[in-house]
Amino acid sequence: MSYLEFLAEFGPRFVDGSVVTAMQTVLAAALAIAIAVAMGLMRLSRSVPVRWFATVYIEIFRGTSLLVQLYWIFFVLPLFGISLEKFTAGFVAVGMNLGAYGAELVRGAILSVPKGQWEAALALNMSPAKRMIRVIFPQAFLNMLPPWGNLLIELLKGTALVSLISVADLMFESKQINSTTFLSAQAFGTALVIYYVMSRFVITPFMRWLERVMARKMGRA
Template identity: 65%
Template sequence: MGFLEFLAQYWPRLLSGTWVTILIFACSAVLSIALSMIAGLCKLAPTPLLRAVAVCYVELFRGTSLLVQLYWIFFVLPLFGLTIEKFTAGCLAIGLNIGAYGAELVKGAVLAVPRGQWEAALAINMAPAQRMRRVILPQALVIALPAWGNLLIELLKATALVSLISVSDVMFEAKQINGQTFLSAQVFGAALVIYYILARCLLTPGMRSLEKRMRSKLGSA
């Protein structure tokens, strides 16, 4: 069976899988951005306890595999009476994992904001929270955006793992179709192309234009 013939027959399933992939991507992206902000700022906090918690979180999730974390959340947490639905478990594992990597980016970006900005905010008597929110974070965001573009591609790639806990994403559909038809080259080829299109034609240009917009908003374009 040719590739086009194959697509003509199976595109509805691949498309529905793609939607699930996009949904998981969106949910875990929101979660990981929130977590990385919290953890990144905690790593810079003056309180040793907050710093220690953030360091533990980051090292724990960067030091083990996403697959191990996913299985742990999905198979082990229920034993403690915490049953999580598979879609949520997938988003949670990916969000926690990528959030740990993102925390380092947030920390690095905040530290990269020029010293003078901190001092100027202090000079006009801004409270620390106000200074962070109105002066430092907006600039740190612009500094961090290019690295976040790469991290979001990693996140998109990570979503393929949720197929292993049978969330019906595009990878899961591909495996099912492969199991029924043995058209491996077509089906896995199609899956690869779908991921490539999502990453190269949607994610990368989107992040580029966001970078441009943010830079022009800050007047540093």
Template identity: 45%
Template structure:
């Protein structure tokens, strides 16, 4: 097979990889903010649930998490298709790591600003939404960009549950043609290009968020 033929064949799995990465990264950010804020909460239930989630998903293998969701949930009467399992597994994993980024950025906001907002009569939610998050979010972005790229690379494991992503097509094509060098070289560069695009998009988002940071001071 020519490199062009290999490329067109692998494109069949590219859409799944892109959709999986985008959806799991967005959902993972939701988990990260919820659990990162929860870890700092004075509500003990919210706090300890957040801590439990973070420690479990940071302390176990992503592959084991994926297999648990895929094979164990149906035994409990909860069934999802392979795509949703892949999204949730990746999102829960990246969310646990992102939670520590959120917590650290929020704790870095000067305490004097929180004290001033209390004196002005702001509620805890108003302090979080209007004071802390506008300043902390831009500081999270460099690490979040790295996590998003790592999430893209981790998405390759969903081929283990027969989800037809880019890696799945690469493995199948290799087993049929034995064109190992060409197939995995094209696959490598496709992942590399996606990582560059993801970094560029999130970099622009970071610059946009930093434009609004001075307004929160």
């Protein structure tokens, strides 16, 4: 079977898988961003219990493996009465894991805003919330965009693990095709190239574009 014939026969399944992978990526990214902002801010809170909670969350999710977390959420959580359907369990696990890494980016970016900005906001008598939303966070946001680009690629790669709980993503489809055809190089090679294209030609250009737009908006371009 030539590679073209292979593609003609299995192309639609690669497309289906890619769509599921894209959906997992987008949903996991949304969750990761929400968690990252929440946990990152909580890490900077003045309240000790709040800070402590965020620290424990971050250390647990960064200290263990995504695969362990995924299995735990899918196989163990139902014992606690929380049953997630496999598609949901997939992006929840990936989002919670990468959110912990993102929290450290948020924290670092907020701390990197010069002290003078905090003082100037204080001098204008802004409330702490106003100060964070109007002054500090917009500047921090710009600073953390480049590392978020890398994190989103890690997130995309992380979604490949959801195939292990049978979510029919790109990884899952390529494994299925491999086990019926034994054309491993074609099956896995095609999937590798698709993941590469998604990272290098979708996520990276999107993040660069976002960096440019935000920089221009904030008068730094």
